Amino acid sequence: MDLNMTLLYVCAGVLGILALTSTTNALKEEDCPVCIKFLTKFMNTLEGEEKTVENIEKKFRKFCKSAKNKDERLCYYIGALETSATGILGEMSKPMSWGVPADKVCEKLNRKDSQICELRYPKVVDLATVNLKKLKVKDLKNILNNWGEECKGCAEKSDFIRKIEELMPEHAPEAHAARTKEEL
Known part of the structure; x- marks a missing residue:
């Protein structure tokens, strides 16, 4: 009986450590700024009944038509543009239809194509005060x-x-x- 309790405590400790490491590895906005900001902005345009995979993909393609610079490059990597070489749009639309937050969707996309989180917005320079x-x-x-x-x-x-x-x-x-x- 004493051995079983020890084994139970060891298992609980290991599970606790695994839970802590999985939460600390979560993607932060500074790790993947373009993806998280752009997908958050897109998710805010969706309404409840529109959250089907087909509707999300259709609306995302339309949303990407007005994208510029780094946002447009993200759309290219995901496969939402006509000129895109690859397409992982399904990897984005399925989790989104389930209500998964943008940071988790970007984490999943990053596993498929690491270029997605390499995108960065250019530094904004305040010309009034900068030397x-x-x-x-x-x-x-x-x-x-x-x-x-x-x-x-x-x-x-x-x-x-x-x-x-x-x-x-x-x-x-x-x-x-x-x-x-x-x-x-």
């Missing part, structure tokens, strides 16, 4: 790219900074006003 000289050239190029501008002939960091300061009144007038007010 442009402390940014990396890559970030300066991203600012220009987001504005739809190029810096032809720019070879050094100072060239990119000069171009951003030149275009700031046109593309970010509030930030430009705050910066000029700060300099006075």
